[in-house]
Amino acid sequence: MTDPAIxxxxxxxRASTRFAIEGVSLNVPAGAIYGFLGPNGxxxxxxxRLLLGLLRPRQGQITVLGRPMPEESTAVLARTGYIPExxxxxxxLTVAEAIAYxxxxxxxxxxxWADRLIKDFSLEPGQRIASMSKGETGKVxxxxxxxxxxxxxxxxxxxxxLDPVVRRDVLGAVLxxxxxxxxxxxxxxxxxxxxxxxxxxxxxxxxxxxxxxLPIETFKNGIKRLRVAGAPADLxxxxxxxLDRDARNGTESWLVRGWEDPMRGFLETRGASVRExxxxxLEEGFVELLRSFRRP
Amino acid sequence: MFRQIFLTQWKWxxxxxxxxxxxxxxxxxxxxxxxxxYTQPIWDARDLLDRVRSTGVAYSALAAALGLVLGLSAWAAxxxxxxxxxxxxPIARWRYALYRLGAGAxxxxxxVIALWLSALIATHVIVIPxxxxxxxxxxxxxxxxAAIVAYTMFFAVASGTTRAAAIVLGCxxxxxxxxxxxxxxxIGRSLIDWAAxxxxxxxxxxxxxxxxxxxxxx
Numbered sequence: 001m002t003d004p005a006i007x008x009x010x011x012x013x014r015a016s017t018r019f020a021i022e023g024v025s026l027n028v029p030a031g032a033i034y035g036f037l038g039p040n041g042x043x044x045x046x047x048x049r050l051l052l053g054l055l056r057p058r059q060g061q062i063t064v065l066g067r068p069m070p071e072e073s074t075a076v077l078a079r080t081g082y083i084p085e086x087x088x089x090x091x092x093l094t095v096a097e098a099i100a101y102x103x104x105x106x107x108x109x110x111x112x113w114a115d116r117l118i119k120d121f122s123l124e125p126g127q128r129i130a131s132m133s134k135g136e137t138g139k140v141x142x143x144x145x146x147x148x149x150x151x152x153x154x155x156x157x158x159x160x161x162l163d164p165v166v167r168r169d170v171l172g173a174v175l176x177x178x179x180x181x182x183x184x185x186x187x188x189x190x191x192x193x194x195x196x197x198x199x200x201x202x203x204x205x206x207x208x209x210x211x212x213x214l215p216i217e218t219f220k221n222g223i224k225r226l227r228v229a230g231a232p233a234d235l236x237x238x239x240x241x242x243l244d245r246d247a248r249n250g251t252e253s254w255l256v257r258g259w260e261d262p263m264r265g266f267l268e269t270r271g272a273s274v275r276e277x278x279x280x281x282l283e284e285g286f287v288e289l290l291r292s293f294r295r296p
Numbered sequence: 297m298f299r300q301i302f303l304t305q306w307k308w309x310x311x312x313x314x315x316x317x318x319x320x321x322x323x324x325x326x327x328x329x330x331x332x333x334y335t336q337p338i339w340d341a342r343d344l345l346d347r348v349r350s351t352g353v354a355y356s357a358l359a360a361a362l363g364l365v366l367g368l369s370a371w372a373a374x375x376x377x378x379x380x381x382x383x384x385x386p387i388a389r390w391r392y393a394l395y396r397l398g399a400g401a402x403x404x405x406x407x408v409i410a411l412w413l414s415a416l417i418a419t420h421v422i423v424i425p426x427x428x429x430x431x432x433x434x435x436x437x438x439x440x441x442a443a444i445v446a447y448t449m450f451f452a453v454a455s456g457t458t459r460a461a462a463i464v465l466g467c468x469x470x471x472x473x474x475x476x477x478x479x480x481x482x483i484g485r486s487l488i489d490w491a492a493x494x495x496x497x498x499x500x501x502x503x504x505x506x507x508x509x510x511x512x513x514x
Binding site: 054104 | 378380
């Protein structure tokens, strides 16, 4: 069994008096495309900065690509392509200068790949970063992250604010890269439907905590909405997790996690019957999960 | 790596550097010109020394301005991006800061060399009265030291956060205000004397800025 690409245990960090990361234990399997979901302000960017050694945790352990962080951040960053939430490149440089600058720090830089991406993304090497559109800047950042041939790609909202065409180009380049190099990808977003198409694991964060982490198929299949007649008040010993219940006209609408069809038997022993089982897509599941987490 | 850091810093500062270079080249020539003429056979020694002394402040002002511009611009682009880019590069923080410091220090040499060359030219084309001597090397070295002191100081202040810079400047402000308020008292006077002595007299950190910036002296 291969080691996880990213592993954290009980990660804690206090960003301000009002916001803290608490008890985050992430496990990103090597080779996975891991969708890091959460609403704005959930703590995704702060967690990513902790993972990469840009911030120092107050508590907990972080291991990235088998090395402890932030102690070995230089070695880890040499194998990690990172696209931050906001454009970070020097605006006065041209594309060619930005490439020359960035490549000097990475011994694994692949010039041929960079040249190919310049063509694929229709970038003008002489154009200044400051004069570029948001989409073009996003493409340059993606080019820099990919051409350094990283083992791990950490993409923080890489498509936020991009138009659909650029978004497709950028994500297409990531998938192309992963297919060829078998890299691990951690991609954060609040655009759930976007991650649904290509992620194989997801982790959901809210209010500085990791709510859940599981393979995407398990997540999609495990969260169901049930319509239950004769629902009992006491559900102790239930083999599923009841996230939410809402009573209407004698039947109850339940949101459950970990549901499987044989569990109907459990409800029948309590005098209830399942009238309907509805599948939720990832976005609905995500929203319901957040609602249940936030409910006092 | 260093080459790329140097090239970025060159790009960010080349316009003010060019101005500083022209100024550095002009000051020695202007200080020794009399009605823009350098070849008068007889100079009045007192007139020459007064003229040289009066331009002395221009050297220290230029060195301070040069240090300010290079020190601040070394970090300006990183500040704009909240240092995320620099921190995400696979290089130790101390090494990155050292490279940035080194790149700026290397750029300082351009106006220093211009000033030194200009001083050499100026002192060779004029007729120096008997008893006076030219000090182009000493002036060039002094200008280099002053520029490095100013540069490293502003580099250090600019490397921190805005909050850290505000704290440093705030502390200086409080110290100055305290001295002004206590200026009429015996304690205040001795405090001012002590501070002036510690900072501006040799070997105080700003000692290089004060004193005689004389291209020609006895």
